[in-house]
Amino acid sequence: MAEPFTFLPTPTCKSLGEGAGAKRENIPARAVGRAASPPRISGFARSSYRDVETIQVVANSSLVMSGLLKSRTSTLLLSSRTWVQRSSARCMATLTTQEQPEASSSTQAAPATLENAPNTHFKVTLRRSGISMGDKVKGTLLALGLHRRFQTVYHRHTPEAAGMILKVKELLEVENVPAHMVRSAEEQNRERKAVRGYQVVGNRRNSFMNV
Structure with a gap:
């Protein structure tokens, strides 16, 4: 006659924490074997990653600053050229206006004297x-x-x-x-x-x- 089938308890793994207030959890051994351990990053690697990020940020900021400086210098050059052209045009205009009254005064003097003649x-x-x-x-x-x-x-x-x-x-x-x-x-x-x-x-x- 066949023996009756009996269920055996599943082997469990207790938590490593021990003591009076430690909480114990029953975790299957298969689950523990399948779980992948998280990667560990040393302090040196983290600092190197931070240094790389800071270097990239500094490089990007330097590129942006160089672009801004170039645009600023170009605008300054254009503004200086326009200012020089306007100032030269104003100087020529003032010279012509200063020369015209002298010529016009000599031409207006004769008609004025003729009109006021007795x-x-x-x-x-x-x-x-x-x-x-x-x-x-x-x-x-x-x-x-x-x-x-x-x-x-x-x-x-x-x-x-x-x-x-x-x-x-x-x-x-x-x-x-x-x-x-x-x-x-x-x-x-x-x-x-x-x-x-x-x-x-x-x-x-x-x-x-x-x-």
């Missing part, structure tokens, strides 16, 4: 004809040098000229002008003359064989 002559223009007037009026007009309508003559400020103008003031137009505005008869004809539409550049008269 009136020394009468500008007399015959507006109405005196052909139907008496001999005295005709004689006064001839004494003033007026022979036809819209003729203009100039007389210096004298009592005689002022008296003759007052005698025939209804026929005249009188204006006080300075000396530089006085025009002779030839100058008046030249001013009234129309401008030609062409210009003479040469003349073959009195040339030998029309060459």
